[in-house]
Amino acid sequence: MTSFRKRTVQKPIRGTRTSPHTGQVITSSGNPSLDLILGGGLPIGSICLIEEDRFMTHAKVLVKYFLAEGLLSKQELFLGSLDDSPAEMLRRLPKPLTDEEIEQEQRQEQEQQADKNGLRIAFRYNDLPLVNSEQATAKIGHHFNLMEHMDAMMLSYGNAITWNDKKTNELTNPGWLLDPIESMPYSYAQAVGSKADSEQSPPDAAAPEAAAVASPEAAVVAFPEAAAVASPEAAAAAGETEATPMEQSDGQKTASNINNNNNNNMDNSTANNTTSTTGTTTTTTPTASPSTGKPQFFYNARYDRLLNYIQLQLNDPIFEPGANMQEKNLCRVCLTSLGSPLWYDDHFAEDLLKFLTILRGSVRSYTAVCFITMPMHLIAKYDSSLVPKIRQLVDYAIELESFAGSERETHPAFKEYSGLLHLHKMTAINTLAVHMPETTDLAFKLRRKKFVIEKLHLPPDLQESTEQTAKGADVLPMPNCGVNSNVSMDF
């Protein structure tokens, strides 16, 4: 008997690589400078929390990067939000840069720096390389231009499911929450039916149906909770319609995903029920089962619904971690403004913690990464003890402190930056030690085309002036009883 064993090398998932630091599989967050801080990217199975700035400007930019990266890497997306329109958010994703554009941009930046730094203090410093406080680019991921939106055709190639809980607000039946298929909400179950029909019917017949679903109105009405992006072939089959490719894909992808997700779980009665629908979402009968009287886990039913959708999406075999299959893929779960006032009720804190705990388990157990933004300044006002509890349930907690509207906006020390970035938590997932960045004194700036995270440094002229004032203060007599302060007395 030979000891020879055939070596089975697992095919890496699209848009991922193994980190040389930790040996874990990581994926890009979409922003190269954020990737560098995280140690190359987000580890698979991790949850990254972005604590929103007061005006929610910069957190949204990072969300766009995260989604755009997933779309470009042909990964599956799940976008949930109560505050924003997820479909609109997907439409406004930044445009990826080509290699030539990246090179050109880097060259321009180098030239600009050379112009700025042409004059040195002494000629011997000319041999030293230019100090670039901007973090180096990551090896995975793409570069994006925030000034332009992603091409509609490019969007049509992506797979995305969105959730905004519009239709289900009217549902008072908690029973469906515990049984993912039987008690699927109206529009969701219809989507299953329409997809099943379109699969059974010939392509010619499926095309007009797809086109019908593709109209923006239909997408909003029929898929208020779970709109999705379809395959380009289906979009092409639908023919030229008024709808954008993004909208065309909405219904179809929902259907395909649900079909994939639920094939294992679907019982016969439900399957029959859903496939008996006529295919167009507007004419089918509701398939949601009546209340089964099962207890509801969350006080706020929205969490049940959202969690159900996420778990339906993640239960797809392509996200099974151990599966050795061709179509293995990564799911990017993105939840924006979770815990905003729209989520408030009497049991807000309990529900949010429960939700995050179960979400953590789900994301860890599948090939997925999660990106959450939260208005932590509002949550802190609601209950200050909630902040550390939430941070404990995520793997990365990053706070964006914007200067907008604060005194620091006009402060000369921070004139180069848009805000400060605080790293509150970094957890070691599937390893012992966590990667720590070179420095934790970080600031960000929102340039025209990109969002950059840099090491915080004071401008040279300010350093001199502070030194001068300090010297001046030493010389000047202090009238305020020995307190070293330049502030005028109140009287």
Added chain:
Amino acid sequence: MATSLLLACGLNEQKLPGFVHISEESNVDGSFLISCILGQRLRISNAGTLLVCLQNHYQHYFNAGMRLGYNSNIFLGKTLNVIDVLSDMARLGLTSKWLRSPDGLTLTEQLVKDIREQLEKNYPNRSSYTILIDNLSILINLGASKQQVQQFCLDLADLAKAHDNLTVITKLSNSDIHPLTDNNVAKLGNVRIQVLRLKSGVFRDVDGKLLIERVLDDEGSYSCEQTRKEVLYKVNDRNVKIYNPGEIGVKV
């Protein structure tokens, strides 16, 4: 790899105290302690271990263990048993028994029931048995009240008293937010390890501080006598280093 850490905590012996509680402050990660203790228990032949995964799933402990130089998969199903609550919740969603309480049992009661079952099955064949619970704050997050968590720990402490060579090790995160629960649980045992952050800020060479409190229950001493030891720790890629206070500092 982690011998010095366990030595400092007094957990490197074959026979451990009945109940050990690990308190973890907010913004501090003390999961390395569980990995170190798990490795030490698995290395002892015929010592059984039950790992209750609430904060991380089993794969995390396996990977962390590999970094520390042991392969927990070899022991899985033999001397190591796992109750992976997190994975169950992920697989079964809201229909999971941990979230639905099908028998009318609360989450903590269900957990005690499962632990008892595991204990009855495995304890008679093992020279010693260790139950590791990581971590109690997840139970609170999942809706268990403070009383329920306390009762859960009390039940476990009773188990430890009823069985020889049985050790229960619990961990509680955000101990500064749940001081009452933390203190009450710590009172059930003789050893308490507090994982604290550095008050002065972040330091590259040191991750945090361990405060080890041990009640002396030796013959002839009073139960109010206790020792306190403070050590600094640094979690590296493949080991955990321990420093005495003042041993390491900023070099000018």
